[in-house]
Amino acid sequence: MGIDITQFHQIFFEESFEGLEAMESALLDLSRGSGNSELIHEIFRAAHSIKGGSGTFGFSAVSEFTHVMETLLDEMREGQREINESALNLLLESVDVVRGMLEAARDGGVLEADRVAATQSRLEAMLNGDDIVVQASSSMAGQQDIHKGWQIDFKPYPELMKTGNDPVLMFHELAEMGELKVVVDTSGIPSAAHFDPEECYLSWKLSLMGDVTEEQINEIFEWVDGDCDLTINPIAVEDSDQIAAAQVETGSHESCAVAQAERQPATDRQADEAAPNQGERRAVAESSIRVNITKIDELINMVGELVITQSMLGQVGSELENVDSSKLEKLRNGLVQLERNTRELQESVMRIRMFPISYSFNRFPRMVHDLSSQLGKKVELKISGEATELDKTVMEKISDPLVHLVRNALDHGIETPDARVAKGKPETGVVHLNAYHKGGNIIIEVSDDGGGLPADRILAKARQRALIADDEPLTREKTLDLIFEPGFTTAEELSDVSGRGVGMDVVRRNIRDLGGSIEVTSEQDKGSKFTVRLPLTLAILDGQLLSVGSETFIMPLISIVESLQLDCDLINTVAGQAEMYRLRDDYVPVVRLCKLFGIKPKSMSLQDGLLVVVEQDGMRIGLLVDELLGQQQVVIKSLETNFRRVEGLSGATILGDGTVALILDVGGLIAMSGRDPASGPPHKKEQAA
Amino acid sequence: MSAVKAEQQEIDNAATLIGMSNNDDQYLTFILDNEEYGIDILRVQEIKGWDKVTRIPNTPEFVQGVINLRGSIVPIIDLRQRFNIEKLEYGPTTVVIVLRVQDEDSDCIMGVVVDAVSDVYNIAKEQLREIPPSFSSSIMESVRCIATVNEKMVILLDVDHLLNADELTALGSIDT
Numbered sequence: 001m002g003i004d005i006t007q008f009h010q011i012f013f014e015e016s017f018e019g020l021e022a023m024e025s026a027l028l029d030l031s032r033g034s035g036n037s038e039l040i041h042e043i044f045r046a047a048h049s050i051k052g053g054s055g056t057f058g059f060s061a062v063s064e065f066t067h068v069m070e071t072l073l074d075e076m077r078e079g080q081r082e083i084n085e086s087a088l089n090l091l092l093e094s095v096d097v098v099r100g101m102l103e104a105a106r107d108g109g110v111l112e113a114d115r116v117a118a119t120q121s122r123l124e125a126m127l128n129g130d131d132i133v134v135q136a137s138s139s140m141a142g143q144q145d146i147h148k149g150w151q152i153d154f155k156p157y158p159e160l161m162k163t164g165n166d167p168v169l170m171f172h173e174l175a176e177m178g179e180l181k182v183v184v185d186t187s188g189i190p191s192a193a194h195f196d197p198e199e200c201y202l203s204w205k206l207s208l209m210g211d212v213t214e215e216q217i218n219e220i221f222e223w224v225d226g227d228c229d230l231t232i233n234p235i236a237v238e239d240s241d242q243i244a245a246a247q248v249e250t251g252s253h254e255s256c257a258v259a260q261a262e263r264q265p266a267t268d269r270q271a272d273e274a275a276p277n278q279g280e281r282r283a284v285a286e287s288s289i290r291v292n293i294t295k296i297d298e299l300i301n302m303v304g305e306l307v308i309t310q311s312m313l314g315q316v317g318s319e320l321e322n323v324d325s326s327k328l329e330k331l332r333n334g335l336v337q338l339e340r341n342t343r344e345l346q347e348s349v350m351r352i353r354m355f356p357i358s359y360s361f362n363r364f365p366r367m368v369h370d371l372s373s374q375l376g377k378k379v380e381l382k383i384s385g386e387a388t389e390l391d392k393t394v395m396e397k398i399s400d401p402l403v404h405l406v407r408n409a410l411d412h413g414i415e416t417p418d419a420r421v422a423k424g425k426p427e428t429g430v431v432h433l434n435a436y437h438k439g440g441n442i443i444i445e446v447s448d449d450g451g452g453l454p455a456d457r458i459l460a461k462a463r464q465r466a467l468i469a470d471d472e473p474l475t476r477e478k479t480l481d482l483i484f485e486p487g488f489t490t491a492e493e494l495s496d497v498s499g500r501g502v503g504m505d506v507v508r509r510n511i512r513d514l515g516g517s518i519e520v521t522s523e524q525d526k527g528s529k530f531t532v533r534l535p536l537t538l539a540i541l542d543g544q545l546l547s548v549g550s551e552t553f554i555m556p557l558i559s560i561v562e563s564l565q566l567d568c569d570l571i572n573t574v575a576g577q578a579e580m581y582r583l584r585d586d587y588v589p590v591v592r593l594c595k596l597f598g599i600k601p602k603s604m605s606l607q608d609g610l611l612v613v614v615e616q617d618g619m620r621i622g623l624l625v626d627e628l629l630g631q632q633q634v635v636i637k638s639l640e641t642n643f644r645r646v647e648g649l650s651g652a653t654i655l656g657d658g659t660v661a662l663i664l665d666v667g668g669l670i671a672m673s674g675r676d677p678a679s680g681p682p683h684k685k686e687q688a689a
Numbered sequence: 690m691s692a693v694k695a696e697q698q699e700i701d702n703a704a705t706l707i708g709m710s711n712n713d714d715q716y717l718t719f720i721l722d723n724e725e726y727g728i729d730i731l732r733v734q735e736i737k738g739w740d741k742v743t744r745i746p747n748t749p750e751f752v753q754g755v756i757n758l759r760g761s762i763v764p765i766i767d768l769r770q771r772f773n774i775e776k777l778e779y780g781p782t783t784v785v786i787v788l789r790v791q792d793e794d795s796d797c798i799m800g801v802v803v804d805a806v807s808d809v810y811n812i813a814k815e816q817l818r819e820i821p822p823s824f825s826s827s828i829m830e831s832v833r834c835i836a837t838v839n840e841k842m843v844i845l846l847d848v849d850h851l852l853n854a855d856e857l858t859a860l861g862s863i864d865t
Contacts, residue, residue, distance in 0.1 A: 305760065551744065597746030639745075642797040643755065643764040646745055652755060652762045660743035660757050 008164045012053045013106045014290070017099070019046035021362065024095050028365045031088045040083065043091075044073040048219075050098065055173065056165065056223050062101050065116060068123045069094050075127075090126060092366075094119055149178070149209035149235040150217060156228040158199040165224050171206070173220045178210020207235065293392070296352055303342075303349045304635040310342045311632050312656035343633070353393070357435045357444070358386035360399050364406055364433060371410050378417050378428040379410060385435035390442045394514055394534055398444070401507040401518075405446040405530050406431060408503070413450030413528055423525060425449070441516075447529035453522040455479045480520050484508045515650065517667075541636060543653075543663065545629035546612065549599040552661045553625075554634055554653060559666045561613040561620065563628060566606050581611060581622050588613055588622040591673040596648065602626040616666040621673060623664075632656075636663060648672050699819060714814075718807040718843055719786065722774050725807055727836070727843045732789050734798060736806055739783035753802065763787065765800040766852060777804065790852045799852045810843070812836045817845070 023046045026039040047070045054062035069091065075081035097112075097119045104111040152174075156167060174180050188201040195201075208217065214232055221230050317335040320328055361383050372379040390398075414420075414429035421427055434445040455476060462482045474482075484504045511518045516534035543554035544563075570582040571590070579590040590611065594601035603609065603626070611622040634653035639646060639662075650665035716727035742754035742765055751770035755762045765785060770776050777783075785800045817834045831851035836843045 599744075599746065637760075637762045639755070639762060642762060642799060643745075643752075646747065648746065652743070654757045654760065654762075658757055659741060660755050660762060662743065662745065 009057060009106070011290075012057055013102060016050045016053060016102055019050050020095050020099050020102075022046050024092065024366055025362060027088055027092050027095065028369060030083060031085065031092075031369075037077075040073065040077045044070065044077050047073055052219060052222050054102075055220075056169065058169070059101075059105050061111070061116065062098060062105065065094070065101065065120055066098060068120055068127065069098075072123060072127055087126065090119075090122060094123060149207060150212065150214065151233045151235055152206040152208060152217065153203075153231040153233075154206060154221070154228060155203035155230075156200045156224060158196075158201065160200045160224055160227040161198060163224070163227055165227070167200070167202075167204070170220050170224070171204075174206065174208055174217070177212045177216060178208050181207045181209075209235070300349055300353065303346050306342055307346055307633055307635055308654055308656070310338055311634075312658075314339055314632075315656035346633075350391075353391050354389040355392050355395055356387050356389050357395060357442075358383075360395050360402065361386050361433055361435075363399075363403070367403070367406065368410065368431065371407065375410060376416060377410065377414050379414055380428050380430050382430055382432040383434075384432070388435040388437060388442060390534065394442075397510060397514055398532070398534065401510050401532070402433075402444065402446065404503050404507050405532075406433070409446060409448040409450065409528070413448040413452075415451050419451075441533050441535055444532040444534070445529055446532075447527060449527040452524045452526055453480055453483065453520065453528050455522075455524075458482050480522060483520070484518075541634060541663075542631065543634045544612075544631050545655075545661070546610075546625045547602075547627045547629060548593045548597070548625050549601045551597075551599050552629065552655070552659075553593070554661050554663045555612060555614065555623075556650075556663070556666075557631065559614045559616060561615050563610055563612045566609065566611050566624075568607055571606060579606075583613065583622075586620070588620050589673065590624055591621045591669065592624045593669075594624075596669065596672055596676065614666045614669075616670060619670050621666075621670055623669070634661075634663070713811045716810050716812055716843070716845065717786070718810060719784070719803040720805045720807055721768055721772070721803050725841060725843045726803075727810065727812070727845045728786075728788070728848055730809060732848045734787045734789055737785050737787065737800075738781070739779050739785055739802065756800070758787065758798070758800075761798065763798050763800055765802060767802045769802070769804075771801075771851070788848050788852065791849050792853065801852070810838050812838060812843075812845075 023043045026043045026046075030039055030043075047066050051063050051066035051070055054060075054066065072081070072087070072091070076083050076087070081087070097116055100112055101116060103109060154167070156165075160167070171180065171182060183205045185203045185205065186201075188203060189195070190201065214234070217232055221228070224230075314335050317332055320331070364383070365381055368379055368381040409431050414431065415423070415425075417427040420429060430449050432445070432447045434447070436443055459474065459479055459482075462479075462485070484507075508518050511532055511534070514534055516532060518533070519531045520528060521531075522528035542557040544557055544560060546553055546555060564583075566581065572580050572582070572587075574580055580587045581590050582588075588611075590606075592601075593599070594604075601609070606624070609624045609626055610628055612625055612628070613620060613622045634655075636651045637653055639649060639652050648665055648668040649662050650668070651663045652660050653663055655661050715730040717730045717733050718725050718727040720726075740756055742756050744754040745752065745764075751767045753765045753767050755764050757763075767776055779802070782805075783802060784804075784806050785802055786806065787798060787800045790797050790799050816836045816838070818836065819834050820829070820832055831847050833845050833847045836845060
């Protein structure tokens with residue numbers, strides 16, 4: 001045909017993998033008993049699509065395999081087969097097999113033919129008789145009836161070939177089902193001068209003799225639904241209902257008058273029956289659109305640059321004085337409008353990349369299901385907050401760490417059923433995944449009701465590995481934190497699941513790279529909880545500009561509690577070093593940014609400065625700065641891309657005048673001030689270096 | 690005979706480390722404290738004048754700060770201070786060479802302040818001479834070899850080692 005079908009492969013693979021995921025999650029729901037009958041239809045449809053698509057693109061192995069699955073599923077949805085545990089498990093395995101086959105086809109890898117064959121024969125065995133098959137009368141007209149043969153009139157529209165379909169392939173498939181005779185009608189071919197080689201001018205009359213159901217014929221032509229005129233008429237009529245339900249005609253095409261004249265008249269019930277299905281299919285397709293992620297990234301970058309330009313214009317506008325005032329007024333109004341529009345645009349664009357975390361949580365039911373049986377433990381997975389949205393890149397990067405945490409919970413946390421009963425706990429352990437928004441962050445919790453982290457074993461192992469001195473006393477928190485050290489594991493032996501000791505430090509590093517943090521709390525025999533905190537938006541934040549000496553910094557508005565002018569009477573100096581400010585009922589440590597950063601301030605005296613009270617993780621400090629400048633939205637640029645992470649700074653930005661301003665990181669500032677007594681509060685706890 | 694071969698092999702190795710292949714490679718040379726240094730020209734992104742820099746707190750002295758280079762935040766290193774030579778006053782003739790530095794898994798862009806840019810030379814592998822390994826300090830490790838061009842000595846630098854971010858961290862006493 002000359003058309004390269006491979007360009008459509010990518011879409012086929014993407015859709016097929018999505019379909020497999022949908023199948024998997026529906027199968028799991030069914031196996032938990034929490035599904036409804038709709039689910040089996042969903043699973044069937046997904047399998048059907050994959051079968052059809054793979055057939056069209058020539059992946060016959062996939063097509064054959066999914067055909068067996070589909071037959072099994074068909075019986076289940078017709079109520080002819082019981083939906084039981086073993087069937088569901090076999091189908092789950094089959095999903096894996098299909099996934100492997102598709103991956104091999106996509107990446108050109110090796111196909112595990114043995115596994116495919118073995119699973120396929122098990123599917124066939126199940127089909128053929130091990131299980132009880134309930135005989136029931138077919139509900140849909142024409143479903144099970146078989147005819148001597150069919151007369152098929154096939155007139156594709158000219159653009160059919162451009163959709164990547166090849167009529168000859170379809171005819172091959174038909175020929176496999178029975179005896180096929182094909183008569184081509186070439187009357188539609190124009191003269192050589194008008195001939196477009198990419199268009200289809202042919203139509204065919206086919207007769208297919210054999211034990212074939214109309215359903216099977218329809219399947220083959222499903223992919224060209226909407227791109228052709230198709231009439232299927234039985235040659236030997238056995239049931240008068242047949243004629244009525246036969247057609248899959250999708251619309252008339254004026255220029256195919258030639259074919260129409262020859263078409264046999266047949267009753268036409270299609271408009272009502274076929275259309276709703278199609279309409280439904282189309283409606284679903286129209287509600288979303290696939291976009292390459294690089295396009296989105298570019299769009300977001302553009303919007304980021306737009307924010308910078310807009311703020312520059314805003315700055316210039318506010319500084320204009322000598323211009324004719326009516327024009328100035330117009331300009332100012334225009335700039336205000338621009339700011340509003342830019343802000344809305346930016347919010348919309350940021351939302352494009354936000355996905356519910358369920359995309360990431362989806363892999364866990366299957367994983368817990370498999371892993372718990374592998375480990376011989378009974379585990380129930382609870383998921384909450386799966387609608388919480390976060391940026392797609394963050395979600396992709398957090399997936400692996402989460403997998404690691406859940407594996408750990410299953411492997412180390414949850415005890416065996418016997419051990420749990422002995423402790424008076426229910427036999428089935430619970431692992432809970434929870435996500436919610438808090439402040440400008442998303443919080444993800446992985447908790448279990450297992451045995452908790454063994455603090456004394458951790459301490460012993462740490463001492464054994466010389467990570468800490470033998471007699472150094474550690475608080476419980478610090479002890480638990482030790483699990484994040486590289487190479488640390490208290491597992492007695494390596495297992496495939498965990499124990500290699502390379503996990504937790506990588507987890508923490510990955511989370512830190514995203515600008516987040518991870519903490520663990522645990523109670524002996526009660527369980528453990530890992531809390532991961534991640535920033536919601538990576539790129540843009542609302543900031544307060546402030547100046548210290550000749551340097552300008554940005555403080556994220558979200559961290560600011562309040563700003564005030566100091567009343568010197570309310571300052572107390574502790575131990576001659578640290579300054580505390582009494583703020584209503586609370587004491588706030590005063591941190592001089594000039595000292596922390598080594599900058600010469602405008603004035604050293606407290607009255608001249610301003611105190612900006614900031615908060616993070618429940619800790620508050622008051623930053624002493626020289627001046628508060630404006631507030632603006634800034635685009636966060638990474639310091640680490642070309643330089644490295646600097647403590648106390650979360651990044652940099654480019655101001656309206658083109659200069660670089662540094663963005664302050666409250667957590668880092670608190671840590672820094674804790675170390676340097678001259679600039680902040682006295683030591684409250686032991687400092688690990 | 691074999692000693693010469695061994696030496697040639699070592700030069701080849703050193704040459705490969707700098708990222709040279711085949712016989713001639715191009716180097717951009719610059720002047721620093723009356724000495725001429727060369728860097729692989731493929732690593733040079735651009736040459737620009739000195740612009741106001743935003744200082745980053747708690748970084749080593751030779752890290753002057755960062756600038757806005759068409760939307761990216763690029764750190765500027767003073768090469769004199771990096772080599773522990775006294776820093777000069779910056780003026781309108783001060784030159785910044787913007788380089789592409791490769792770390793094990795990432796690329797980044799950094800600028801270095803030098804006294805003046807000199808020339809572009811094609812230097813053949815045969816003209817390279819090794820530095821005796823007895824001079825060893827972290828700075829000297831950035832010097833890969835020496836070449837003689839037009840009867841002048843040109844010191845060829847390894848950009849990646851010179852501006853390695855970890856090095857900068859290690860040398861700077863404040864750290865995370």
